[in-house]
Amino acid sequence: MTDFLTVSLGFILAMLALGLIRVLRGPGEADRMMAAQLIGTGGIAALLLLGSVADLSAAIDVALTLALLATFASIAFVKKGLSRLGAESSAAREDGSAWRSTS
Amino acid sequence: MSIASVFALCAAAAVGLGLYGLLVSPQPLRKILAFNLLGSGVFVLFGVVARRGAAAGFASDPIPQALVITGIVVAFSATALAVALLLRLLQVSGSATLAAHSSARSSRDPAGT
Amino acid sequence: MALDIVTIVAVSAGAFFFLAGTVGLLRFPDTLTRLHALTKADNLGVGLVALGLLPRAGSLSGGLKLICVWLLVLLASATVSQLIARAARDSGPLP
Amino acid sequence: MTFALALHIALAGMMLGLAAWTIAARETFAAVVGFVVYGLFLALVWVRLDALDVALAEAAIGGGLNGLLLLGAAARLRAAEAPADAERPGASLRLLAALLSATVAAALAAAVLLLPEPAPTLAPAAAANAAATGLANPVTNVLMAFRAMDTMLEKVVLLLAVVGVWSIAPDHFWGGRPGVRHQADPQGTLAFLARVLTPFGIVVGIYLSWTGASHPGGAFQGATILAAMWLLIMMAGLADTPPMNARRLRLMLIAGPAVFLLVGLGGLAFGAAFLAYPAAYAKPLILAIEAAMVLTVAITLGLLVAGPPERSAAP
Numbered sequence: 372m373t374d375f376l377t378v379s380l381g382f383i384l385a386m387l388a389l390g391l392i393r394v395l396r397g398p399g400e401a402d403r404m405m406a407a408q409l410i411g412t413g414g415i416a417a418l419l420l421l422g423s424v425a426d427l428s429a430a431i432d433v434a435l436t437l438a439l440l441a442t443f444a445s446i447a448f449v450k451k452g453l454s455r456l457g458a459e460s461s462a463a464r465e466d467g468s469a470w471r472s473t474s
Numbered sequence: 475m476s477i478a479s480v481f482a483l484c485a486a487a488a489v490g491l492g493l494y495g496l497l498v499s500p501q502p503l504r505k506i507l508a509f510n511l512l513g514s515g516v517f518v519l520f521g522v523v524a525r526r527g528a529a530a531g532f533a534s535d536p537i538p539q540a541l542v543i544t545g546i547v548v549a550f551s552a553t554a555l556a557v558a559l560l561l562r563l564l565q566v567s568g569s570a571t572l573a574a575h576s577s578a579r580s581s582r583d584p585a586g587t
Numbered sequence: 588m589a590l591d592i593v594t595i596v597a598v599s600a601g602a603f604f605f606l607a608g609t610v611g612l613l614r615f616p617d618t619l620t621r622l623h624a625l626t627k628a629d630n631l632g633v634g635l636v637a638l639g640l641l642p643r644a645g646s647l648s649g650g651l652k653l654i655c656v657w658l659l660v661l662l663a664s665a666t667v668s669q670l671i672a673r674a675a676r677d678s679g680p681l682p
Numbered sequence: 683m684t685f686a687l688a689l690h691i692a693l694a695g696m697m698l699g700l701a702a703w704t705i706a707a708r709e710t711f712a713a714v715v716g717f718v719v720y721g722l723f724l725a726l727v728w729v730r731l732d733a734l735d736v737a738l739a740e741a742a743i744g745g746g747l748n749g750l751l752l753l754g755a756a757a758r759l760r761a762a763e764a765p766a767d768a769e770r771p772g773a774s775l776r777l778l779a780a781l782l783s784a785t786v787a788a789a790l791a792a793a794v795l796l797l798p799e800p801a802p803t804l805a806p807a808a809a810a811n812a813a814a815t816g817l818a819n820p821v822t823n824v825l826m827a828f829r830a831m832d833t834m835l836e837k838v839v840l841l842l843a844v845v846g847v848w849s850i851a852p853d854h855f856w857g858g859r860p861g862v863r864h865q866a867d868p869q870g871t872l873a874f875l876a877r878v879l880t881p882f883g884i885v886v887g888i889y890l891s892w893t894g895a896s897h898p899g900g901a902f903q904g905a906t907i908l909a910a911m912w913l914l915i916m917m918a919g920l921a922d923t924p925p926m927n928a929r930r931l932r933l934m935l936i937a938g939p940a941v942f943l944l945v946g947l948g949g950l951a952f953g954a955a956f957l958a959y960p961a962a963y964a965k966p967l968i969l970a971i972e973a974a975m976v977l978t979v980a981i982t983l984g985l986l987v988a989g990p991p992e993r994s995a996a997p
Contacts, residue, residue: 485794
């Protein structure tokens with residue numbers, strides 16, 4: 372049984388590695404964020420499997436923390452953080468095209 | 475080769491990459507990222523030392539672990555301070571670079587300080 | 588034994604959905620179709636892995652935490668897909 | 683070579699790839715995304731190194747607050763980064779930096795790989811004195827008792843960082859509120875998420891702080907999650923950012939270090955030394971310090987991410 376779960380863990384890690392290609396290639400910022408989201412979810416699954424394989428019950432707590440905070444990177448991407456320092460100068464330079472992806 | 479050795483090599487390489495980025499990157503935010511990378515490598519090295527020092531029924535020496543947790547807190551507060559400084563620099567000078575000539579462009583000050 | 592079969596079937600199915608999501612993310616032609624692939628896959632992937640591990644959770648609190656992880660991932664995935672889709676729409680003309 | 687070892691080499695390889703990407707990517711935004719994903723893998727590495735407490739701290743900081751801080755900054759700095767491209771140092775200087783970095787990395791790797799066998803460890807000393815505090819989690823023991831001075835000063839560092847961030851603000855906004863007032867659609871996605879996720883997050887944050895006495899977890903990990911929830915509420919527009927001159931806020935900011943200091947001085951007055959807990963009251967005293975610390979660290983981290991005041995205190 373442990374062998375099966377270890378192989379599943381390896382498979383999920385391989386999927387994460389493939390997902391990395393999208394983080395690196397983009398082309399748009401939304402694409403990179405999506406890939407990061409998928410890797411985050413895969414990482415949670417990997418942690419669950421790892422906790423089961425290595426018999427570490429606290430690994431579920433780590434997975435729980437990651438699942439709880441899984442939205443934060445994407446929220447930061449959409450909201451540009453909390454502070455508006457520097458926003459004026461960005462707007463002036465960008466002709467309002469702040470969201471244009473680089474594709 | 476043990477699991478800890480694999481991560482030790484990885485961490486040492488992360489320190490090297492972080493140091494290189496810190497020295498070479500022209501953009502301040504990239505320097506902040508590189509510094510965090512360097513720090514994470516140092517933390518993992520501590521973790522490897524803790525893992526090697528497993529004894530007395532602990533899977534990992536608790537003292538380096540506690541040091542790393544303290545380190546993570548301090549590294550985060552330093553990062554937050556650096557990011558705040560950088561955004562303020564952008565606001566005051568209109569550009570986020572460390573080069574000396576950029577002070578010539580600091581004619582506008584939207585916050586009116 | 589029967590529980591072992593549940594674990595094997597559910598975790599394999601979860602792994603399959605991760606495969607589907609990753610392939611979709613890599614092969615689909617544009618941002619919104621990739622988003623579609625992603626949101627279908629990661630929910631079900633984690634859900635099935637968590638389901639498969641339930642018999643091995645060992646304690647009631649461990650099982651509850653597994654279910655909480657899945658619910659949180661569902662919530663996160665639903666919200667993030669909304670937010671990213673909106674950001675992608677605002678970024679320019681859709682294909 | 684076993685399958686498990688191959689998995690770890692693959693994990694380390696992915697991390698190195700992401701680290702190299704963080705340094706080499708052309709766009710800063712892409713580099714930051716790479717770094718956030720790197721933080722996720724880091725949490726996996728900490729689990730593999732049997733350092734669950736650190737894994738929790740890394741997951742909470744790397745998965746939540748760091749992403750918020752750095753991605754927010756990267757999105758803001760996007761326009762200003764183009765001119766900086768020209769300031770790249772020349773090839774010879776880069777070669778020199780690469781040589782220096784490689785030397786440092788090789789020296790570190792050698793130092794760790796060539797550790798004597800058995801490796802130096804303080805674990806037996808920590809185990810021998812564990813009974814003195816009545817806490818079952820060895821890392822919490824080290825943080826709260828054996829190296830309590832470090833932990834107290836770490837709280838002071840956090841406080842100084844907040845003062846540093848505040849002092850960047852223009853003079854006339856001193857005492858004001860950070861950021862703009864976020865006006866989210868009350869029916870919108872973010873407000874929905876904040877309403878559903880926050881109760882969950884508060885429970886998990888308090889659980890992690892509480893369980894830290896006997897299982898992996900602790901005040902800092904729990905407080906980070908609470909800070910993240912607070913920031914989520916502010917970003918969703920459900921609550922305004924607090925004014926910096928509010929007395930209650932400032933009291934909460936110093937509660938952690940103040941309780942720590944009081945207990946420490948009490949140890950000096952009634953016990954043997956500064957921060958020496960009387961044996962009978964060690965556990966309740968540590969729990970009291972941790973409770974104050976959770977509050978202070980949560981507020982401090984939230985304020986650090988929120989940034990300096992940018993408008994007056996009036997809502």
